[in-house]
Amino acid sequence: MTSAPAPGSPSPRLLIVDDSRVSRMMIRAFVLDKQPDWHITEAISGDAAIAMVDQQSFDYCTMDINMPGTLGIAASEQILEKFPAMRIVIFSANIQECLRSRAAELGAHFVAKPVTEKSVGQAITFFKGEGG
């Protein structure tokens, strides 16, 4: 939906998946504040994300759960089947224990919304493999 990653660039590529424009704006702003060199792309639904990962490669992904169409957990499952090396953070307001466990089973990391400097920081820590 936005900035295309520069070909051959070593900078990590992050896909933000969220149906809320405000959430995407906030995640983008907090990430770029800490990681100004990351390439960020946005998808407005799980279905859009599934289509996008076939066309561009991404290192990291933040995934909302409650979205129109394919829910975030199912979208993550499909994406990880094809691209098991991608690091996915399930970034959701739906904080029920069963969803946290399902995220863990998939090998994704769960971070509870709201989108704040702290919660985005937790996602970045997981992406960079610093104890996530």
Added chain:
Amino acid sequence: MDKLTDLHLDALSEVFNIGAGRAAASLSEIVSEEVKLSVPSIEFRKCADLTAKLLSLDQSQLGVVKQKFSGAFTADASLLFTEDNALEIMRDMMGSQISVEELAEFEQEAMCELGNIILNACLSAMADMLEIQLESSLPSYSVSNSDDYIQSIIGGEDQTYIMILHIDLEIERRQVNGRLIFLFSSSSLSTLRVQIDTFLHKI
């Protein structure tokens, strides 16, 4: 009314998504089951335009939990359930060993508590995000028919706006449809708009 833009509505939807997520987490602990949430949708209308159809409630008997919120702005919040749903959630809350007579005795208290969890989760998510303080009155519960409920809202000042939040909470075994209604005066709505602008400018 100062128009709320799509971005304002998006910000509010996200706030209520967070609120509903917190509420669902509490509810799922209570009923020991996953609570599925729909994507929230919000609309603002003039009170006078309120109809049962707009509320998408097809049953005439409603369980209504009401609570007043005050602080940076004031709002009258109502949580509407169809009455059958209300009794079923309560049975889940109280456990199946409880008799129908006992259930009736606890109805008032249990429904207030349920409303309290859901309304406070939504309003506290809003207060946190907008960095404002909101205080809530004690909840009250009543059963009324949908026409009477609508009349009680329309009966107020005509400069009042309603925000209708549609979120479906689905508990595995039963379809539970809840509607949240927030009543704002014009001045409270303007204040809310300013608060959302302040929040958006910080991004």
